Amino acid sequence: MDVRFLGGAREVGRSAVLVNDSLLLDFGLLTADPPLFPVETPDPDAVVVSHGHLDHVGSVPALLSGSDRPPIHWTPPTFELALALGRDTLKLHGGTYACPFIHDDLKRVSEVSETHGYRESFSAAGHEVTFFDAGHIPGSAHVLVDDGETRLLYTGDFHTDDQRIVAGTTARPDADVVICESTYADVEHGDRTAIEERFVESVETTLWEGGTVVVPAFAIGRTQELLLVCEAYDVPCYVDGMGQAVTETLLRHPEFVRDPEALRRAKSHARFVTGRDGQRKRIAAQQAAIVTTSGMLSGGPAMTYLPEIAGDPTNKVTMTGYQVQGTPGRELMETGSAEIDGRRLTVSARVEGYDFSAHADRDGLRSFLASYEDAAVLVVHGDDTEGFAERLRGEGIAASAPELGARVDVGSQRRR
Structure with missing residues (x-):
């Protein structure tokens, strides 16, 4: 061969x-x-x-x-x-x-x-x-x-x-x-339950302080995983970008999902964003978690949310997936700034990473x-x-x- x-x-x-x-x-x-x-x-x-x-x-x-x-x-x-x-x-x-x-x-x-x-x-x-x-x-x-x-x-x-x-x-x-x-x-992944609990505690603390949490996530797999976490811990959340349509797709194939009923509940728990009439800017000012594409900050609605929340240290960005070298997400994790839509954005909001990896x-x-x-x-x-x-x-x-x-x-x- x-x-x-x-x-x-x-x-x-x-x-x-x-x-x-x-x-x-x-x-x-x-x-x-x-x-x-x-x-x-x-x-x-x-x-x-x-x-x-x-x-x-x-x-x-x-x-x-x-x-x-x-x-x-x-x-x-x-x-x-x-x-x-x-x-x-x-x-x-x-x-x-x-x-x-x-x-x-x-x-x-x-x-x-x-x-x-x-x-x-x-x-x-x-x-x-x-x-x-x-x-x-x-x-x-x-x-x-x-x-x-x-x-x-x-x-x-x-x-x-x-x-x-x-x-x-x-x-x-x-x-x-x-x-x-x-x-x-x-890499050795930490205990998934412990990671979830740290993530939820961090998000809830920021919301209690009056901040907003942007959660960049891959549309396929990671978005649904995070919606399931938010539903399980009763964290208020929005979902934006391609992850919305992907969630609908996966519900059409329940035999490929571990717990289809849990995914249905998670979809009902989240609020889907249409993006019309300046909705994203209004949501960025709310006390909520926003699960949005793209997971590496290379496009998608995250490009709207990040500049809106970047200047306030009360806010938070929680990276939840692997960041390929050369992507804005990797740059943000390493330097605290990133090139977004052609301009350099310095982020005063707190940036955290959580290992929700889907890899061994x-x-x-x-x-x-x-x-x-x-x-x-x-x-x-x-x-x-x-x-x-x-x-x-x-x-x-x-x-x-x-x-x-x-x-x-x-x-x-x-x-x-």
Whole structure:
């Protein structure tokens, strides 16, 4: 089995792996200024998408701009989320370098879409493929690929611990080779209940003091997780941006959500923002938590709320997700200022970070890979893939960190 790494190798973002020059696993983008796309746009016979986050699915419509239209395989929620992300990208960046496709390409996605549930094997580009619940966001999947000689497990993004929105992964399918994400390979997540309690205490203190809390959050997965937290602790909150539509989408697929009834209650508890007639500026002056996109402050309604609350130290910004290097969110966390809509904004409001990660941490990754000690492990999707691979080798695992653009004969790495 031959594998090429067109993105996501020695970096976080733009995941894209081409198997046997015919089967493409993910085709995302890297959120930066300007955004980065996979190093090559291949012409695959089929595409398989692990989950509906921009860094894994954001460039998929660009594969349909030519005369060949490969089928795209994913779970039902991932299909709908991919369309929503595509529409959002066109709305924000259509006709610019930041958007690698046009409206017609996005329309074609529905024409070639094929959806599958977990543990339902299907054929794609001559390979047998099976999805397993990855415990990352609703619809996220580990992808097992079998070409008749080698069984390759592409983990996608995954979490081994339970979240409110989804349960942690328990799937450990047999595999000869594992392509494993490593986003939090050097981090140990704290106890989730303790993190929730610290977050809620901080928010409630700010509201009691008369302040406003802006909670930047990824629209898919993180927004719903935070709405569930706010409902559970009776924290008054608004939800703004694409996370509103995503919440509706996930409620249409209750079988992919850990507790659909809890999500329905959380939706009813939150107040949805329309954005009409200066509503956002009025809300920014209220004592409430505002859960809003984007999670890295690279666009969305957060760009309106942040300048409104930035000058008052009574207010607060609570970052709740991974901040890619070069994004305004990362800059704000490190320096207390960020470039927002083309101008430098110094933030006097308190800035805090909370680890609501949907990725496995160091211990979670190691416990997952304990089932694959006889397999070859290729480490991707991390800031220090080489360091993590070296640590795994020190524990007796045949691990390596492929370079961006590398071609690897994974069949030759199998342990006989």
